[in-house]
Structure formats: structure tokens, C-alpha cells
Amino acid sequence: MKIIGHEKQLNLLNELAISKAVPHAMLFNGDEGIGKKLVALKFAKTFYCEKNSNEQISYFGGCDECKSCKLFDNFSISDFYFIECSDKEQIKTENIRELLYNLNLKNFSAKNKFVIFNDAHLLKEQSANILLKTLEEPKDNTYFILVTSNYSKLPITIISRCQLWFFDSLKEYEIIEILNNKNINLNSKDDVKLLEGSLTKLDMILNNDNVQDEFQNNISDILNGNVDALNSFVSKLVKNKDNLKYNIGVLRNIIRSRMLEENNPEIKNIFAITLENLIYSEYLIFERYLNSQDVLNNIFSNLLLKKFVNVLDTSKLLNQLSLTY
Ligand SMILES: [Zn+2]
Known part of the structure; x- marks a missing residue:
């Protein structure tokens, strides 16, 4: 999984993975549409790849070839939870409760459990409270990554339990590289400027x-x-x-x-x-x-x-x- 931009963060995460110093909860904050979710996924995938072991991490972001990497890409690997908190599909409090209960169960196959909350600032108050309880009592080999474009909307009690990571907007040359990889041609360099360092407005510009x-x-x-x-x-x-x-x-x-x-x-x-x-x-x-x-x-x-x-x-x-x- 090649990610463009966020080199500094990726290098640090790689070091954390290798040194087995992964914090129990991390909060990734930065503008929408810059790739924070991809970074979180890449990091988590590292720990499911069959070519990595708890003793040795050789493939940061996974090898992309083994069965586990493929299952991970389809979000169908066991012991991995990806929760989309967007307004459209508001996740129910019962589901969060059930998920966090499952985290207490024995692992199915992987040695680690990763939970990614995307757009975490959209979590309903009740769900956030349940999550907080879990964050307050961290379990071995269970890791949370909260991805958000507005961390100040999260309860301070949750923020204080997480290691805070900040992500910068994408640079113009990075955006150009991403668009080239997607075979998308914008009319001019001025259009790249209109994107203002993120891909959220891409559809608007194409139309x-x-x-x-x-x-x-x-x-x-x-x-x-x-x-x-x-x-x-x-x-x-x-x-x-x-x-x-x-x-x-x-x-x-x-x-x-x-x-x-x-x-x-x-x-x-x-x-x-x-x-x-x-x-x-x-x-x-x-x-x-x-x-x-x-x-x-x-x-x-x-x-x-x-x-x-x-x-x-x-x-x-x-x-x-x-x-x-
Ligand atoms: Zn793999």
C-alpha cells in the first residue's frame, strides 16, 4: 500500500512497530481528504501480515501478498475492527458496546487487535463514553486509532487518553503524484491549487x-x-x-x-x-x-x-x- 505524503509520520510509525512501542491509543488529526485513514490502515495491517511476527517486523504496511494481507484489504480479517462514524451510517451505541465486549474475548488468530474509528469526532456522546471506559483500562495487545479532522470536537477525557498525532495538508507535488497514479488529469495547475492540499474537493473540480x-x-x-x-x-x-x-x-x-x-x-x-x-x-x-x-x-x-x-x-x-x- 503506497501512501503519498506524511513521510515523517510513516517513518515514526515504522519505528514504533519495529521497537514494539505501540501506544494503546493514538489520535490522528488533520484536514479531511489527506490520507490519515490510509496511514492508520497501513500501520494496523503491519501487525496482521503473516510475514511479520511479534518478534520481528520486516514488512511495514504488510507484504500485500499473503492471505492475511488480502483479507485485511477486504476488511474481513478477524480481530480487526474498522468503524466508520460518519453521519450517514451512524453507528449504534449497542454496536459499539458489542464491539468493545468482543475485544475482551480471546483472539481468533492474530496476536493483536486493532480498532480504527474513522471520523471519530462524529461518535455520539453515549458511544464516546463507552469507548472512554475501554481506553481507561487498556488491554494488552489491543490498540485503538482514532482518525479525525477535528479532534477538538472529541471529549477532552478521550483526547487525554490518546497519543496525539498531527497530519499536514498535502503539498502540491504530492497531490499531482496522487492524481497521476489515479490517472486523473486536471485542466491546469490552478485547479491543483483549488484543492487546497486535500482530495475532498476533487469531485467538485472534476465537475x-x-x-x-x-x-x-x-x-x-x-x-x-x-x-x-x-x-x-x-x-x-x-x-x-x-x-x-x-x-x-x-x-x-x-x-x-x-x-x-x-x-x-x-x-x-x-x-x-x-x-x-x-x-x-x-x-x-x-x-x-x-x-x-x-x-x-x-x-x-x-x-x-x-x-x-x-x-x-x-x-x-x-x-x-x-x-x-
Ligand atoms: Zn502479508
Whole structure:
């Protein structure tokens, strides 16, 4: 199982496996879609592979060839538990109780038991309490890995029982390597930037063409001086709060390419200032919490100036209009 990125963590985990110093509970925290779950699986698999023994670990992440490795990959090996805590399939408290009861039983075949809770922050309070009891009384050869994108949502009592591991977002070259391995081609390097170091938005980007076309049309309308188009465009962007950051990224790419294509220096200047303000807008909206409607209105109003190019000195006007927060 080849994992791209997280080299530091993988090396440390490898050392833990070899030195038989595996903590009873670990908490893997980091953004969504960066591969934490894969790292947890790879680590656990090490201890089920037939070519590894408790005395000697030669294959970190398993050999991928033996029967146990294959069973592990299908989540059908005994003494291994993978629990998805996502909202969709909310795991029932009885199931958690039963699982933790099973952990007390004698092992079927493997020498170790691993339990991985994915998206552990979505565990219901009651389930978390049952888990806590188990973590408080660690059993020999039983290991827990809690994977989460938001560890602060877990009860502090659970966090304090776990060794905390932090995972970084993926670097651009790592994302490119992952996409190449999956035979996925994105249109441009700008699209890789839109992913912001994780693969959660990949589907959105692959289905991005409609959004791009729609935005292109909206921008053309605004450039033609259509004030109504400006207002409805900004309201729509603001309403789609969950995707606002992403959409600003898409707009940045569109404005950048329009700027590069533009020959008229005055209009090029309008695009350049719009681009600069768009970059700054993320800071204003997501870190300074300014009203996103005001910020975006201000930015896209600049595009209305295109109509007045050659009529007045736009560069002076633009400098006055550019955001002064
Ligand atoms: Zn194996």
C-alpha cells in the first residue's frame, strides 16, 4: 500500500512497530481528504501480515501478498475492527458496546487487535463514553486509532487518553503524484491549487466546467455594465456559503486568465486589481469576518468600470476604489 505524503509520520510509525512501542491509543488529526485513514490502515495491517511476527517486523504496511494481507484489504480479517462514524451510517451505541465486549474475548488468530474509528469526532456522546471506559483500562495487545479532522470536537477525557498525532495538508507535488497514479488529469495547475492540499474537493473540480461557464457569463455581463447581473451574482455567491472559498478560488483563476488574454492596458489593469482584491478578500471574509456581500460587491463593482475605459482615467479611479480596510 503506497501512501503519498506524511513521510515523517510513516517513518515514526515504522519505528514504533519495529521497537514494539505501540501506544494503546493514538489520535490522528488533520484536514479531511489527506490520507490519515490510509496511514492508520497501513500501520494496523503491519501487525496482521503473516510475514511479520511479534518478534520481528520486516514488512511495514504488510507484504500485500499473503492471505492475511488480502483479507485485511477486504476488511474481513478477524480481530480487526474498522468503524466508520460518519453521519450517514451512524453507528449504534449497542454496536459499539458489542464491539468493545468482543475485544475482551480471546483472539481468533492474530496476536493483536486493532480498532480504527474513522471520523471519530462524529461518535455520539453515549458511544464516546463507552469507548472512554475501554481506553481507561487498556488491554494488552489491543490498540485503538482514532482518525479525525477535528479532534477538538472529541471529549477532552478521550483526547487525554490518546497519543496525539498531527497530519499536514498535502503539498502540491504530492497531490499531482496522487492524481497521476489515479490517472486523473486536471485542466491546469490552478485547479491543483483549488484543492487546497486535500482530495475532498476533487469531485467538485472534476465537475467544475458548468460552474466555470456560469461564472464566465456572469463576469461578461458585469463587464458590459449590467448592475443587476452584479447584484444577483454576488448574492448567489454569498448564499452558497459552504463553497464560497472554493468559488472565490475559481473566480481567481478566471480573472487571472482574462487578465493574461487582455490587450488593452486599461482593462488589464482592472483585471489585475480585481485579482489582487480577490486574493485579499479571503483574508477579509474568513479571517477578519467582514460581511462577504460587501467585500464581493466592492470587488466586482470595479469590473463595471470597463465601460468607462477611454472616457476617463480609470487607473486613478481604480486606485481610489480598491479595498481600503
Ligand atoms: Zn502479508
